Amino acid sequence: MILSVKDVYKSYGKEHVLRGITFEIEEPQIIALVGPNGSGKSTLMNIITNLLPADKGKVTVLGKNNRDPNIFREISFMQDNTVLYDYLTGYDHLQFICDVQGLSKKQLLATADRIGITSYLNKKVKNYSLGMKQHLLLAMAVVNKPKLMILDEPLNGLDPTSAIRVRELLLALRDEGTTILLSSHNLAEIDRVTSSILFLKKGNLIQENMEEFEQVRYQIAVDKTEKAEKALIAASIPVEVVDGRLHIYRRDVGLDKVLHILNREYIVIDDIEKKVFGSEERYRKIFTEAKADELVQV
Numbered sequence: 001m002i003l004s005v006k007d008v009y010k011s012y013g014k015e016h017v018l019r020g021i022t023f024e025i026e027e028p029q030i031i032a033l034v035g036p037n038g039s040g041k042s043t044l045m046n047i048i049t050n051l052l053p054a055d056k057g058k059v060t061v062l063g064k065n066n067r068d069p070n071i072f073r074e075i076s077f078m079q080d081n082t083v084l085y086d087y088l089t090g091y092d093h094l095q096f097i098c099d100v101q102g103l104s105k106k107q108l109l110a111t112a113d114r115i116g117i118t119s120y121l122n123k124k125v126k127n128y129s130l131g132m133k134q135h136l137l138l139a140m141a142v143v144n145k146p147k148l149m150i151l152d153e154p155l156n157g158l159d160p161t162s163a164i165r166v167r168e169l170l171l172a173l174r175d176e177g178t179t180i181l182l183s184s185h186n187l188a189e190i191d192r193v194t195s196s197i198l199f200l201k202k203g204n205l206i207q208e209n210m211e212e213f214e215q216v217r218y219q220i221a222v223d224k225t226e227k228a229e230k231a232l233i234a235a236s237i238p239v240e241v242v243d244g245r246l247h248i249y250r251r252d253v254g255l256d257k258v259l260h261i262l263n264r265e266y267i268v269i270d271d272i273e274k275k276v277f278g279s280e281e282r283y284r285k286i287f288t289e290a291k292a293d294e295l296v297q298v
């Protein structure tokens, strides 16, 4: 078991932020924690890493109680950039972690190189841009080669090139066997990296696998819509016609089969558009349409 969170409650005064959160991560993967501002994502991450005590509940990290300080040899926690010191350099920050954890200078420099921060490693953090700070925080989270990384909004403030780099880094780390629990408001990026999402709503958790809700729909414009629709229905392919375009879900059939049938009927294809219904649509459904009694406690 990589992470087990059991029945965790947390209130600030009368505000009940977490109302019995339970979930487990068994296999290495990237899993996202998603919810509106103030829904309790940072609170949950702080509790998992024992920076904040829960009112009730139990957290086990890599088989150890999260109160065991030794867990930080195998996990890391990337918080927001308020944890950085303006008058220290990036190198100083990394060196501190390396000193505490007995890691070599070679490992420090290799990490800086991997994250792409070598060119500004010796500058003071007060001169860093938001993106540079994010990269330093990531380097600090990676340097001890953790089995579990907990990342609070790692994609915040990154330009598209940096976001692509960080996404590739996260996928590479996952392939190396690292489990990553990350919070993000960037749902398009989440679609690209995660296999599972934990939606936090009103203190409860709704856990969903991307495979289960992600849908791909092809919208095809053809010269003879009615003829195409009949041919597809005759081949038992479910199709809807919306605004003169054929709508077909990938879960029902492969695109190659559809194209084969249209070709066979001498139907000319003007345009094909692929639409992915991912976490953004799911988010909208959960946070704007779902009623409280639809919430599933996992």
Ligand SMILES: Nc1ncnc2c1ncn2[C@@H]1O[C@H](COP(=O)(O)OP(=O)(O)OP(=O)(O)O)[C@@H](O)[C@H]1O
Residues within 6 Å of the ligand: 012, 015, 017, 035, 036, 037, 038, 039, 040, 041, 042, 043, 044
């Ligand atoms: N130390 C604290 N004292 C009192 N209330 C707090 C404290 N920390 C957080 N809260 C409240 O708990 C709720 C959850 O905050 P939290 O920061 O965990 O949310 P979040 O999902 O991480 O938000 P965001 O997406 O904006 O980062 C908010 O209503 C916040 O005001």
